[in-house]
Amino acid sequence: MKAVHILSLLLCLTPLLIWAQQSGADQNAGEPISTQPTFTVGSTLVQVPVLVKTSHGGVVFSLTADDFLVTDNGAPQKPTLDADTDSQPLALAIVVQTGGAGVQHLADYGRLDAILDALIGNVEHQVAVIAFDSTPHLILPFSPESIDAAHALATLDAGDRGAAILDGIAFAVGRLRSQPMRNRRAILLFSETVDQGSQTNLDEALRLISDSNTAMYSFSFSSTRAAVSHEASKFNSNTPGPVHGCFSRQGADPEYDGHYSKQVLDCISQLAPPLRLATMSFLAARTALRTKTAESVAQLAGGESFHFRRAKELKAGLIALSNDLPNYYVLSFRPTAPTAGLHALQVETKGHPQLVLNARREYWIEDEPAR
Numbered sequence: 001m002k003a004v005h006i007l008s009l010l011l012c013l014t015p016l017l018i019w020a021q022q023s024g025a026d027q028n029a030g031e032p033i034s035t036q037p038t039f040t041v042g043s044t045l046v047q048v049p050v051l052v053k054t055s056h057g058g059v060v061f062s063l064t065a066d067d068f069l070v071t072d073n074g075a076p077q078k079p080t081l082d083a084d085t086d087s088q089p090l091a092l093a094i095v096v097q098t099g100g101a102g103v104q105h106l107a108d109y110g111r112l113d114a115i116l117d118a119l120i121g122n123v124e125h126q127v128a129v130i131a132f133d134s135t136p137h138l139i140l141p142f143s144p145e146s147i148d149a150a151h152a153l154a155t156l157d158a159g160d161r162g163a164a165i166l167d168g169i170a171f172a173v174g175r176l177r178s179q180p181m182r183n184r185r186a187i188l189l190f191s192e193t194v195d196q197g198s199q200t201n202l203d204e205a206l207r208l209i210s211d212s213n214t215a216m217y218s219f220s221f222s223s224t225r226a227a228v229s230h231e232a233s234k235f236n237s238n239t240p241g242p243v244h245g246c247f248s249r250q251g252a253d254p255e256y257d258g259h260y261s262k263q264v265l266d267c268i269s270q271l272a273p274p275l276r277l278a279t280m281s282f283l284a285a286r287t288a289l290r291t292k293t294a295e296s297v298a299q300l301a302g303g304e305s306f307h308f309r310r311a312k313e314l315k316a317g318l319i320a321l322s323n324d325l326p327n328y329y330v331l332s333f334r335p336t337a338p339t340a341g342l343h344a345l346q347v348e349t350k351g352h353p354q355l356v357l358n359a360r361r362e363y364w365i366e367d368e369p370a371r
Contacts, residue, residue, distance in 0.1 A: 045332055045333075045334060046072075046332065046333055046334070046335060046363060047082070047330055047331070047332045048070065048079070048302065048330070048331045048332075048333075048345060048347060048359055048360050049215075049302055049328040049329065049330050049331075049359070049360070050068070050302075050328060050329045050330075050331060050347050050357055050358065050359040051304075051324055051327065051328050051329075051357070051358040051359070052329065052349065052355050052356070052357055052358075053355065053356045053358075054354070054355060054356070055354055055355075055356060059324070059327045060355060061327065063329060063349065064081060065079055065080050065081040065331065066350070067349055067350055067351075067352070068081075068329075068331055068347060068348070068349060068350070069347070069348045069349070069350055070331060070333060070345070070346070070347050071345070071346045072333075072335050072336070072337070072343050072344075072345060073278050073337065073339075073343050073344055074344070074346075075336055075337060077333040077335065077336065078333060079331040079332060079333045080331070080332050080333070081329060081330070081331060081332075082330040082331070082332055086121070086123075086325070086326055086328075087123060088123070088182060088183065088184050089123060089124040089125060089126075089180070089182060089183045089184065090120060090121075090123055090124070090125040090126070090183060090184045090185075090186065091125070091126045091127075091128075091142065091176055091179035091180075091183040091184070091185045091186070092120065092125065092126070092127045092128070092185075092186050092187075092188060093127075093128045093129075093130055093172040093175055093176055093185075093186070093187050093188070094127065094128070094129045094130065094149060094153065094187075094188045094190070095130045095131075095132065095136075095168045095169060095171075095172045095187055095188065095189045095190070095191070096109065096129065096130070096131050096132070096153065096156060096190045096191075097131075097132060097133070097159075097163055097165070097168070097190060097191040097192060098131040098132065098133055098156050098157065098158060098159035099132065099133020099134060099158075099159030099160045099161055099162040099163055100133065100159075100160075100161050100162060100163040100192065100196065101163065101192045101221065101222075101223060102133075102159070102163065102190075102191065102192060102221075103158040103159070105190070105221055106156050106158065107311070108308070108310060108311040108314050109153040109154060109156065109190065109311075109314075110153070110154040110311070111150075111154065112150050112153055112154070112315070112318070113146065113147055113150035115315055115318045115319060115322070116146045116149060116150055116318075117146055118319065118322040119188075119318060119321065119322040119325070120146055121322075121325075121326070124144075125144065125146070126142040126143065126144055126179060126183070127140075127142065127143055127144075127145075127146055127148070127149040128140055128141055128142045128143070128149070128172075128175060129149050129152040129153060130168060130171055130172050130175070131156055131159065132159070132162075132163075132164055132165070132167060132168035132171070133159025133160045133161070133162040133163070133164070134159070134160050134161070134162025134164055134197055135162070135164060135167065136164070136167055136168045136170075136171035136172075138171075138175070139152050139156070140152040142175075142178075142179065162196065162197045163191065163192055163194075163195065163196040163197065163223070164195065164196070164197045164198040164199070164200075165189070165191050165192075165194075165195040165196075165198060165293050165294060165297075166195050166198035166200040166202075166205045166289075166293065167198040167199055167200050168189075168191070169187060169189065169200075169205070169208070169209070169216075169297060170200045170204075170205070170208055172187050173187070173208060173214055176214055184215070185213060185214040185215065186214060186215040186216070186217070187214055187215070187216045187217070188217050188219075189216065189217065189218040189219065189220075189294060189297065189298070190219050190220075190314075191218070191219075191220055191221075191293075191294050192220060192221055192222065192223040192294065193220050193221070193222055193223040193292055193293065193294055193295070194223040194290075194291065194292065194293050194294075195289075195290075195293040196223075202286045202289050202290060203286065205289055206282065206285055206286055206289060206300070206342075206364075207364055207366075209297060209300055209301050210300070210301075210342065210362055210363050210364035211364045211366060214301070215301065215302075215303055216297050216298050216301040216303045217298050217303040217304050217305070217306075217321060218294040218295060218297055218298040218303070218304075218305045218306070219294075219305075219306045219307075219308055219314055219317055219318070220294035220295060220305065220306070220307055220308075221307070221308060221309060222307075222309075278341060278342045278343055278344050278362075280344075281342060281344035281361070281362055282341075282342045282362075285300055285342075285361070285362060288300070299361065300360070300361055300362060301360060302358065302359050302360030302361070304321060304324065304358065306320070306321070331347070335365075338365055339365065340365050340366065341364070341365060342362055342363075342364055343362060343363050343364070343365065344361070344362055345359070345360055345361055345362055345363060346361075347359040
């Protein structure tokens with residue numbers, strides 16, 4: 001019988017104890033990744049950071065664990081509220097599009113040193129800068145000096161016509177996995193709205209975003225209408241099951257490659273409402289990654305997304321994010337039904353329907369690869 005391992009998630013710059021096996025993919029600095037990382041962990045604790053605001057945008061500080069309702073695939077969980085989660089060391093990967101429409105925004109990334117310091121806070125930290133066009137490239141290896149990152153951002157060179165956002169994120173997650181397990185991990189993404197040309201497919205990207213213990217925040221500028229229409233046209237809402245049936249290992253959708261138990265669970269999901277909920281969440285998330293990549297990466301991971309057209313708007317968004325980060329609640333729970341595959345998360349406040357919540361929408365439990 002396959003052993004089921006559950007992934008613990010860290011978001012919004014909060015800590016998580018992760019036991020991740022080391023990946024051998026892309027060990028050469030500056031080179032694009034050749035294989036996608038696989039995340040398998042042994043902890044059963046799921047952490048869900050939550051930002052709570054009033055309808056007017058004010059941060060709410062006074063809630064306790066009893067004020068929250070957390071469901072996992074529709075099943076209520078018993079969350080606890082963690083404290084002092086923002087004082088641990090931080091590993092931050094800044095991922096910047098230098099190709100395609102990103103060339104026009106390279107000047108926006110100058111003079112960010114003071115804002116980066118405010119965003120990082122007064123904690124031990126390591127910061128790396130990754131650029132991408134058609135492929136990702138390591139510009140600055142992890143450094144304890146934020147001024148080095150600010151200088152790297154201010155001196156980026158223009159790339160080719162590509163905008164491989166998902167490849168850039170996959171590259172960054174691979175780099176972050178080399179950092180000590182005690183470190184919080186985060187990705188700060190500067191890119192256009194829609195991915196163009198990534199080799200990382202949507203299903204693997206969704207697993208990667210769900211499987212990592214990495215907080216993700218995006219700052220995006222608009223893609224061209226032609227690019228948006230082109231990418232959206234690729235989406236096919238028809239999702240038939242395996243040609244030879246639910247239990248066949250042949251003829252299955254590529255999304256199930258190496259994930260046989262998820263194929264079986266998804267096929268019988270119409271008979272099991274919680275599993276169907278997870279399947280619907282998977283399909284909706286995959287569609288969103290196609291049509292609004294940068295925003296969806298942050299939203300699915302429970303981070304925040306901002307739009308900008310010029311440097312002034314970018315800096316305003318970064319300052320707003322630095323103000324939000326210390327104010328997240330961190331809820332923890334151990335799933336009552338740790339089935340393999342995608343889990344749809346929902347967080348609400350009890351008796352406070354007027355409050356606005358920002359929380360992770362899903363997480364992934366990986367089944368052990370066949371031996």
